[in-house]
Amino acid sequence: MFSFHNTTDIHFGAGVITTIEEVLQDAGYESIILVASNSQVKNGVSDLLKSLLSGKIKDTVSNIEPNPTVDNVDSIIEACHSFKADAIIAVGGGSTMDAAKAAAAAVVRDVDARTIIDDKRVNGALDVIALPTTSGSASEGTPFSVISDKERGLKVSLNSPDLYPKHAFVDPELTYTCPPSVTAISGIDVICHALDSIGSKNHNPISDAIHLKALKLAFGNLETAFNEPDNVTARKNMALASTMAGIGFSQTMTSGSHATSYYLTSEFDIPHAEACAFTLDQWILYNAEIDNRMDNISAELGFKNTREMSDAINDLKETLGLRMTFEDLAIEREYIPEIARQAMAAGNFRNNLAELTEDEMIEMLERK
Ligand SMILES: [Zn+2]
Incomplete structure (x- = not known):
């Protein structure tokens, strides 16, 4: 229902x-x-x-x-x-x-x-x-x-x-005048919105269909919009991807990657979407273990499975110049337990399909 x-x-x-x-x-x-x-x-x-x-x-x-x-x-x-x-x-x-x-x-x-x-x-x-x-x-x-x-x-x-x-x-x-750094960070947010929503307990068939289309557009156009700011088709497709992902997550709310981002933003000033993308590659793997929709959607996007999509997200982050490790973010690893606790206190943490324990959260963050 x-x-x-x-x-x-x-x-x-x-x-x-x-x-x-x-x-x-x-x-x-x-x-x-x-x-x-x-x-x-x-x-x-x-x-x-x-x-x-x-x-x-x-x-x-x-x-x-x-x-x-x-x-x-x-x-x-x-x-x-x-x-x-x-x-x-x-x-x-x-x-x-x-x-x-x-x-x-x-x-x-x-x-x-x-x-x-x-x-x-x-x-x-x-x-x-x-x-x-x-x-x-x-x-x-x-x-x-x-x-x-x-x-x-x-x-x-x-x-x-x-x-x-x-x-x-x-x-x-x-969006034509949007500089590449902003295009990169806002664009990766589209992918975080769509995948957090697919991994949300509130997902439904309509939101899944919208997010699948948003992901196709974002995976297919973000790199071009970043490298060629004047590419009208890539700009149009990213605008459409963003709005579609928004319509979808207006229903489902976000989940794991957004929950983990808030403390990284408020305490360490990491921009919103860079903070979400930081753990997105991990969250989708946990969610794929709970629900085979994640593998099915990965396949529809042309990936072999969720693991391959997770690797593709990391490749994309690297291409866009987004930071990948705690060292890149200049955050001491001693903060990991607190980052895990703060993520678990966020309201949308409970929306996530995979229910990670504090130890699992710490383990996930230690891989970064
Ligand atoms: Zn966001």
Whole structure:
């Protein structure tokens, strides 16, 4: 038995950004706050949006940090109240979209960012229109928002159907200026999302089919998008892979590799997807022992079995310049037991099909 529910209207294709005025017309927004990553302000996309939506964008909030903070969210909330906003447009990577989604919920409750990450109560939200500029986070089609409270050393994930963006405009042209290092890290996140979801206890036949297609696109195009930033087909296919993986994991949530990543990010500053990819090759092997879907999906992707897919993931990580060992990450091995304990404390650790003990977690990490 399963349900499948995703409320985001997705508009996909090169140049789809230019349809935004027409698509939003019926909603009749009069006061929109634009949340834009600094690169989108610099490269003129925020100005393009202002001209497309003549006079409706009342203020722009930028300077969102890579792991968005309560201060970032509070600055969006403040702008929404000042201009009595009826919608937020977020253009940027996962951090920009996550900050906008948390603010949209806080505005409706009339609370600040810290209150909402403390009680995690979401009762409605302003409409969010999301325009991803990287192919990876897929926040444009998920009900999640991850916010950091640096002062208190917290990273909190909000999860509510009200956090689905109202519209997602997935325009591959917005990713053309994405530098190779960002293409690599966001792209490997797509593979982590898909394989974590296939290895999630919440998987279902629809999510599996979506993730299989997302994996085909990502394995087939990530290296090209990394080596040839101007390759329009590779960019389009990675944008599609990312959005599809997002629709899938909006249902299943992530599992082992994401659970293991959070402490690596919060304590050692390892970028989100590099931290997920660090143990992904191992997690799929454990999950293959529990469920033969992992071998079947590996075969459909052209690999002999999950072991061969695991090796291919490591080859891909090497090609993309991602770090593979604790030495590469400059993390002392004495931290391994704590990294294992922190992973096991993460909510999505329990979503994982293979239920690893603390000793098995330590053993897995020691292979790195
Ligand atoms: Zn991720």
